[in-house]
Amino acid sequence: MASGEETLVNEILSGDVNAYALVVKRYEKPIYNLMLRKTGSEQDALDLTQETFVRAYEKLEKFNPSAPFFPWLYTMGLNLARDFLRRAKRSPVEPYEPENSFSIEINQDDRLADQIDAQQVLEALQTLPVDYREALLLRFHEGLSVSEVGYALGLSLSAAKMRIHRGLLKLRQLLVK
């Protein structure tokens, strides 16, 4: 867990609601943005984010303190988003591409554009299949380790490593000039 989080969780379980406010403030941004990507709706994203934190609070006794907290929370968010879209009979905002059908050809003559910025990368990320996109954001934006990415996405270490690498290659393909 992040530094100080075990103490925080202990305080929360002892009845200190204030301590949970710190947890919410710490992780509300990545969870809210996950829900925005999933639903494309600010209101739905807000509702789902709140539901994620309420659900995590309710299940906090089941959380294993030796495991990282954020991936556990993220998994809960992913599951809630999936259930929400299923109930609403909506297809996810992102395109779906089965991993097995995915192939990458690396052309050595391709060059990444010089003036590319984070905004362009974000726009390209939006067009990636969700599995790759979330793996890349967890790894490079949230700074999770590869094993923590695997934990959050229900993958083995090697599968998570592959997902991240292939996601980067796919993104590069979208960004080369």
Place this chain on the structure above:
Amino acid sequence: MEKTPVNVDKDLRRIAGLIANIRYTEPPESLTENVLAKIKPKKMTFFKRVWWGLRTPITVSPLRLLPAAVSVLAIFALALTLLSRDPGERMVTQRINEVADQGLNTVMLFLDRPDATDVQVIGSFNNWSQEGVRMVWDKDRGLWVVALHLKRGSYEYAFRINNREIVADPKAILRRDDGFGHQNSILIIGNGNGNETRI
């Protein structure tokens, strides 16, 4: 996994760096308050607390084994004592009882003063007692934070910084002079659905 050429590898590292710099959308400010309005303080039984403590990984060096062993023995002795006690005697804070029983509303207050070493909220909610409600420093957000549990109504409040400086809440729009050279902020608690108006 296929081996990537060197120039491609360089591009991948660059892309990874750009992903790290992506700007996320800020969630609405009411999010935390809305979450807190939907939860109740937990009451962990003694045995759950022990179970949680056992699951929490600890680092033990040989030199510390003896005090730890003594502590474990003391815990078991205490457990035996507690088993014979009336459950009603378990210790809970007065604040937990109030929130659980009186349907209070939860309000979050934040203050951006990283230079402060101690921040308390004082206000009409506790008759301007000298014992303010202590705020907690959230180092990840760089803000002082506190959750207040209040009944419906209108309250005046201020922040006392380092036991010396009294400041109004910068986020509150309407203030009132207290007649002593300071300005208080005004907080109105609505219908108990977690919404509040800071005016």
